[in-house]
Amino acid sequence: MSYERIVVLGGGTAGWMTAVALATGLQGTQVELVESEDIGTVGVGEATFPSIRNYHQIVGIQEADFLRATQGTYKLGIRFCDWRVRGEDYYHTFGDFGELDGPHALWGQYRRHVNAGLPKFGEQCLPTVMAMRDRFCAPGQGAASFNYAYHFDANLYARFLRDIAIKRGVRRTEGKVVDVTRRADGGVASLRLDDGRVVAGDLFIDCSGFVSLLLGRTLEEPFLDYSRWLPVDRAWAVPSARTSTALTPYTRATALESGWAWRIPLQDRTGNGHVFSSRFIDEDKAREQLLQQLDGEALAEPRLLRFTTGRRERFWVHNVVGIGLATGFLEPLESTSIYLIQAGLGNLMPLLVPRTRVAPEAIEAYNRGLTRQFERIRDFILLHYCLTARRDTPFWNAMAHVELPDTLAYKLHAWRQTGVLHQYDVEGFDGHSWLAIYAGMHCWPERADPRLSDLPLATSLDWVQTRARQLAEAVAPLATHDTYLARILGR
Template identity: 45%
Template sequence: MANGITNIVVVGGGTAGWMAAAALIRVLNKQVTVRLVESEEIGIVGVGEATVPHIKLFNNLLGLNEADFVARTQGTFKLGIQFRDWGKLGDTYIHGFGVIGHDIGLTPFHQYWLKARLSGMHSDADLHDYSVNTVAATRGKFMPAPTDVPAGSPLSTIGYAYHFDASLYARYLREYSEARGVRRTEGKVRSVDLHPETGHVAAVVMESGERIEGDLFIDCSGFRGLLIEGALQSGYEDWSHWLPCDRALAVPCARVEAPTPYTRSTAREAGWQWRIPLQHRTGNGYVYSSQFISEDEAAAKLMANLDGKALADPRPLRFVTGMRKKSWNRNVVALGLASGFMEPLESTSIHMIQAGISKLLELFPSDGVMDPVLIERFNERTRFESERIRDFLVLHYNATTRDDTPFWDYCRTMSIPDSLKTNIDLFRHSGRFFRNADEMFAAVSWIQVMIGQGIMPTGYNPLVDQMPDADLPKFLDSIRDVISKNVDLMPTHQQFIDRECKAAAVVV
């Protein structure tokens, strides 16, 4: 497959660089050489400690052992994300992975729940009562789907991801990659040489003077976009008018309780605070808009809302939410922050790296020719996925009744993309949502967030009326009871970690 491309150079390490190196050497194997250049002086951003279930596919591609991976990265398990104070102050809901209830034919379960809710048959029933993920999350329980349960069991639908230390994950993948032949070069890139005729990147020149040539370059240089922007000037599309947060402060704190099997996102005056439980510590951060709060105020708010003692000073990050106009330009493919930035509200950062790698492998150039058709398809698919994720994130900010601070008043009243408005209007009318092609978030995610944020449909799909009204409450009660009883059988999150993948102790 890789005829004509014999040398691949990855510029930048961290999660993006080492994920790319590991996947390329695993899939292309002896067909290419992979060289990664990085500087320990520059360091990595490393805020992406929470993931989505897609990462299991990536780890499986590499053939990683889950227990070893979780232990080596001080990881825990994630059943979803808890949102606090987003729709209005005092609200709490969970966006859980997996499924909700039990669909009947072509009619999704939430439509039956909607009819019961709107008609008053089950006015007090929360949607999260019908998901094994959300019930287990609130009870602090966890286990993967057993292999010996029938397909109809709620336990067979458990979906999960991970929390882990991003720097340890990068180190883990570095060991994996180097053991399979990836060559690492320490140092900073001084300049980039372009081919005088094609305009392709011919080589990167290190501060040491070494000139590293390549056929294909993977830009994992972070926000700088050393190759994709610095050398090729691909352009950047700014989405900050829809996603106004442009700063973050990150700080770890001591762990003071058993890790929750979910990420927590708490809305603050001018943004939101994350809480990510690991085995050895808890990751925290405040994502905020510099237009509405100062860095000192944000730091004070963050430090006042930690579970335990801070283990470092808050580390500031600056960003502009948006995407590169071309993530693949000539012979450079940008991954991670070099390709664009989506704030970590729904843990999409590492998924976007993974998706970029997958698209590159699917569209890998034959005979070394940078075919414009392949490049255009890569960029089209990247834009589609990025815009759909953008819409999902904007939904969280805009679907709120909060007007208690200038930030939330702006978010509540701002214009939103037409594509998002169409989805909201359709759902508000009859609870319908249609997933568009292979977009990242499925209907179950959109439904949970829209209802969690207070978008309650005024009607439902009339196909639900095929079930007699007398049977509807019994149908709902049976599902809720079965899920509750199944969760009772699950071990606690901490018990599962201790039994299967406990990490070595860390001296702080």
């Protein structure tokens, strides 16, 4: 028996990304999306990871069309302010640092010259230099080798995807679910809406957000709480007027008293938020701290989101597959919410293409794969906290002493003792990303690789100095982010 009728519950980014993927990859399958205008979406996930470009390519979305429809801008990475100590910053951008191992490991050669007055290590990475100077160009121009993502209005993005999905045959049903009918085997048979209509399906994709109506409430799939590692559980979000300052090609994450604030530049406004732990600061004070961060007039009243970091134990149960927030949530420090949507879709679509019932073994493998995705991203986010030198508030002191998951503890041990950037089988972030955080937080191996001395000291110094100079010279003539974006949009 095949999945002839697929029902997507919930709109928003997760629902409409799913609908577009199904309509594009499973032509001939009946896809119906059920959503209610009375139920709002989170709609604040405005910064992304480079994988979104792969999604757009697969489903046939043109970059300029997307940027126009969503007030989008380019993102080279994230600037972290005050994370290690107050007054210090570093960048995690989507570039590389050359070789990561052996005598030609750039970071290793750089560390041989700690007293040579070299620029910050980040300036050995092309997109970091571009971000520092508010420049942008497309990868592949000249010697450019890097990746990039976007900032955009999540509500506009959902509408943009909805139009595409409907044109490709997805049926949109407006209505609020009031009851769920179960099958004899425990799966879901149909949804009953508030006007009495019944929506039946063979496979249900739960994109109902934090509510997790099918996977969580109906099937009662257990939730695994990650808050002992990541205790932030609230976020204020507010848009502000765009100022006359340059349009930065990066997200800014600024460490505050009991959490951190994001700043996301869009074409027409700036997105702002404050992610914090209610164990260490009350909501009103956190709201006040957010408003103090704005560099333009607030355009609305701040909106409060409450959440618990963690995930469902399984993501595919019976004939229900959770996608997006219905499966769990990790704080948006590295803009991974949409990446996790894509990870779910990327693993799901190949299983549905044969149009036959998916074997239990394949479903188990699907659940194992997404479990690893959540765990690896959890570890990478926690890395930003556990390396801090800050002890100036109860929150930062507590984060510096969190007991680490074994997977992260092993990676840290391997790096500190041997300089090995260990990678597991499923990783959201590669060794260059881990190196960017290590370097930014001044976390370096205790022992030098003896192979580094194969390169004469003078040659080594000339190499790292020349690379930094060449990157600066390459970036200097590039267009500003504003100028490049205007050119793409035909303005």
